[in-house]
Amino acid sequence: MKLRVVVLGAGFGGLELSTILSEALSDRLDLTLIDKNDSFFFGFSKLDVMFGRKPPETVQFPYSAIDKPGVRFRQETITAIDPERRAVTTDQGTYEADVLVVALGADYDLEATPGLREGGNEFYSFAGAERLREVLPNFTKGRAIIGVTSTPFKCPPAPSEAALLLHDHLSARGVRGACEISLVIPFDAPIPPSPAASHALLSAFAERRITFVPNRTVRALDPNRRVVILDDTSEIAYDLFLGIPKHRVPDVVATSDMTEDGWIPVDPKTLKTRFPNVYAVGDVTSVGTPLAGVFSEGAAKVVAAELIANVKGGEPPPPYSGRGSCYAEFGQGKVGRIHVDFLSGPTPTGSFEGPSAALANDKQSFASSRRKRWFGL
Numbered sequence: 001m002k003l004r005v006v007v008l009g010a011g012f013g014g015l016e017l018s019t020i021l022s023e024a025l026s027d028r029l030d031l032t033l034i035d036k037n038d039s040f041f042f043g044f045s046k047l048d049v050m051f052g053r054k055p056p057e058t059v060q061f062p063y064s065a066i067d068k069p070g071v072r073f074r075q076e077t078i079t080a081i082d083p084e085r086r087a088v089t090t091d092q093g094t095y096e097a098d099v100l101v102v103a104l105g106a107d108y109d110l111e112a113t114p115g116l117r118e119g120g121n122e123f124y125s126f127a128g129a130e131r132l133r134e135v136l137p138n139f140t141k142g143r144a145i146i147g148v149t150s151t152p153f154k155c156p157p158a159p160s161e162a163a164l165l166l167h168d169h170l171s172a173r174g175v176r177g178a179c180e181i182s183l184v185i186p187f188d189a190p191i192p193p194s195p196a197a198s199h200a201l202l203s204a205f206a207e208r209r210i211t212f213v214p215n216r217t218v219r220a221l222d223p224n225r226r227v228v229i230l231d232d233t234s235e236i237a238y239d240l241f242l243g244i245p246k247h248r249v250p251d252v253v254a255t256s257d258m259t260e261d262g263w264i265p266v267d268p269k270t271l272k273t274r275f276p277n278v279y280a281v282g283d284v285t286s287v288g289t290p291l292a293g294v295f296s297e298g299a300a301k302v303v304a305a306e307l308i309a310n311v312k313g314g315e316p317p318p319p320y321s322g323r324g325s326c327y328a329e330f331g332q333g334k335v336g337r338i339h340v341d342f343l344s345g346p347t348p349t350g351s352f353e354g355p356s357a358a359l360a361n362d363k364q365s366f367a368s369s370r371r372k373r374w375f376g377l
């Protein structure tokens with residue numbers, strides 16, 4: 001008997017899970033991996049795309065390249081999930097599974113921030129990053145604001161990275177002196193669990209005249225008056241707004257009876273949902289780690305280890321650690337690395353390396369190792 005697994009979403013979590021199960025179970029595995037897109041891209045590629053550092057087509061890896069024993073990829077849009085029956089409906093058919101893993105990530109709700117769609121930009125979707133690629137070269141003077149509209153949001157360093165890379169972009173074009181850059185963040189420091197990373201980022205902002213606005217979110221934009229309105233009702237004038245939109249689970253998850261307070265609750269040690277043999281990993285959950293690919297990957301490893309132990313026998317895996325390392329672009333060719341631990345102690349802790357050119361190379365290796373492992377490219 002083969003283990004029938006259906007994995008919903010081929011992002012960091014879904015790809016890593018499918019890869020490990022294929023390696024370990026191969027002919028004992030019957031895994032269907034479903035995603036609505038035809039290709040994968042790393043979240044951080046959006047920064048490369050928006051600042052014109054890489055053409056969009058070079059950062060996308062086609063799912064058609066997946067060639068793994070026991071794994072079949074389907075490009076279909078999931079329209080319903082029945083966790084009781086472990087059944088899934090898509091725009092092209094239905095699937096039933098022994099084990100269902102939901103790895104559908106987080107979507108964006110632009111309408112939650114009045115004025116954002118009409119008067120601002122966002123760089124969290126691929127389409128938004130592609131649009132900014134056209135917008136940024138026309139920004140020659142005035143006030144740029146990078147602003148977070150709500151929590152949680154993916155990759156907590158990303159707004160800081162965008163501010164530092166915007167500084168480089170404007171400097172390279174010789175217009176930095178005519179522009180102001182402000183960063184609005186809902187925390188008292190750029191990376192609260194890592195004082196060292198926060199200190200390095202705050203120093204980098206000060207050196208580059210980037211204004212840091214802590215403990216605030218952007219509640220709305222008034223495109224007519226060209227102001228952003230913060231959660232304390234204060235206002236900041238802007239000419240260019242780069243927003244981090246409100247995050248939410250995809251519609252198909254919201255209507256699935258799996259969520260509580262907007263996200264899928266899971267046992268933080270095992271990633272089990274309250275439905276037997278239904279797991280959820282990554283950004284779609286409220287597991288308590290940041291919304292970042294490395295954490296989705298770490299959670300997928302735990303689920304994979306448990307399923308392998310179930311098939312092959314052996315000890316159950318150690319619980320999910322909630323540890324991960326994220327890269328942070330500092331601009332000028334340098335990258336820092338933040339190690340964070342969210343689940344082992346009473347409060348999250350973190351340490352920091354860099355920034356350095358050597359870590360920029362490490363980040364390249366991080367991406368190329370996943371590309372090779374998941375796609376064979």
Ligand SMILES: Cc1cc2nc3c(=O)[nH]c(=O)nc-3n(C[C@H](O)[C@H](O)[C@H](O)COP(=O)(O)OP(=O)(O)OC[C@H]3O[C@@H](n4cnc5c(N)ncnc54)[C@H](O)[C@@H]3O)c2cc1C
Nearest residue numbers: 009011012013036043078104105155282283291292293294
């Ligand atoms: C600007 C930016 C920079 C980032 N930088 C980093 C970084 O440096 N390091 C890092 O670790 N993380 C980074 N991230 C975050 C990272 O991209 C996400 O946290 C990660 O992709 C989450 O993985 P996941 O598997 O949970 O979900 P995802 O990777 O989002 O995968 C979910 C998949 O589900 C699919 N899907 C959704 N709904 C449906 C449906 N109805 N039917 C079919 N398929 C569907 C989607 O197409 C998607 O492929 C960054 C994000 C952004 C926006």
